[in-house]
Amino acid sequence: MKRGGRRSRKKLGVGSFFAALVIALLLLWAENQGLFEELPANGPQTPGAVSFSPAERPEGLEVYFLDVGQGDSELIRLPNGDGVFHILIDTGEYAYADGLTEGLRALGVEKIDALICSHPHTDHMGCMARIVQRFEIGSFYMPRLPDKKVPTTPAYEALLNALEKKGLTAIPLEQNTEIPCPAGAKLQVSAPQPGADWEDLNNFSGILRLAYGETAFLFTGDAEKESEALALEDGYELSADVLKCGHHGSRTSSSAKFLKAVNPRYAVISCGKDNSYGHPHEGTLKKLQKLGTTVYRTDEDQTVLAKSDGTTVTFETGLPSILPNQTEKRK
Numbered sequence: 001m002k003r004g005g006r007r008s009r010k011k012l013g014v015g016s017f018f019a020a021l022v023i024a025l026l027l028l029w030a031e032n033q034g035l036f037e038e039l040p041a042n043g044p045q046t047p048g049a050v051s052f053s054p055a056e057r058p059e060g061l062e063v064y065f066l067d068v069g070q071g072d073s074e075l076i077r078l079p080n081g082d083g084v085f086h087i088l089i090d091t092g093e094y095a096y097a098d099g100l101t102e103g104l105r106a107l108g109v110e111k112i113d114a115l116i117c118s119h120p121h122t123d124h125m126g127c128m129a130r131i132v133q134r135f136e137i138g139s140f141y142m143p144r145l146p147d148k149k150v151p152t153t154p155a156y157e158a159l160l161n162a163l164e165k166k167g168l169t170a171i172p173l174e175q176n177t178e179i180p181c182p183a184g185a186k187l188q189v190s191a192p193q194p195g196a197d198w199e200d201l202n203n204f205s206g207i208l209r210l211a212y213g214e215t216a217f218l219f220t221g222d223a224e225k226e227s228e229a230l231a232l233e234d235g236y237e238l239s240a241d242v243l244k245c246g247h248h249g250s251r252t253s254s255s256a257k258f259l260k261a262v263n264p265r266y267a268v269i270s271c272g273k274d275n276s277y278g279h280p281h282e283g284t285l286k287k288l289q290k291l292g293t294t295v296y297r298t299d300e301d302q303t304v305l306a307k308s309d310g311t312t313v314t315f316e317t318g319l320p321s322i323l324p325n326q327t328e329k330r331k
């Protein structure tokens, strides 16, 4: 009897171990599925996924075109007193939440002074809710949409919830929205027009020109030819040394007239390797070639860093890509 008792206790021990293992695996699975909306500010991480060398306080302007596969994410760093002023435009898909968190932390980001959603498609804001949860946010900017265009995606709902929980309200991103910057930098918003009502959500994308000294960068989200034409028509200054090409280099953006006005010395195309859209389109590359523009692509150059001292812009390529969480499927 005694021995039998011992055996059953032993069995119970093994059973408990497996039960604990199953619970642990379930918790891990739930975490990967993004089922826990409330996350501690510092978790979870994917160790070793991103290995940026720690970024120091920049002397001038730095723009990281982060490789988030088929999507967009740009981190802007400006010297601000003894510290750094951070602007983040877009975040990429939900699968990049942990990788982007880690990448931003590796680059010394604790506070995002201005978080900008170019437009609410998931390849631009899929993991923005997580970024709002995990970082201190100064101000948040997003285009205003007509009711019928407001997305019903989980990513968008999660973003609104995350903003509300942090007591943040979205400042409408539209023509002439003021986004204060330090170090003499100026951000001008030339699209969308207030009250815009486009058929395609891409055309609600904010078009932003960041001027630093004599240099300028133009960020266009996924703005297409129609919105580009309107920004031109409305007389905004669009010339730039560096153009973040609209809509991942798609032929629906980067009209010849727009490219001529921007006249970029450099262009950066943010797109995924072998993406199903065929981005960047051949026609866009040909137009840029005709202008003599040097093209960088995140699918070939990984994360691209552009630095400006106010006079000259220099580039570094091959910086670490932001890696997606392989098990993440949520859109």
Ligand SMILES: [Zn+2]
Residues within 6 Å of the ligand: 071, 072, 121, 123, 124, 222, 247, 248
């Ligand atoms: Zn896009």
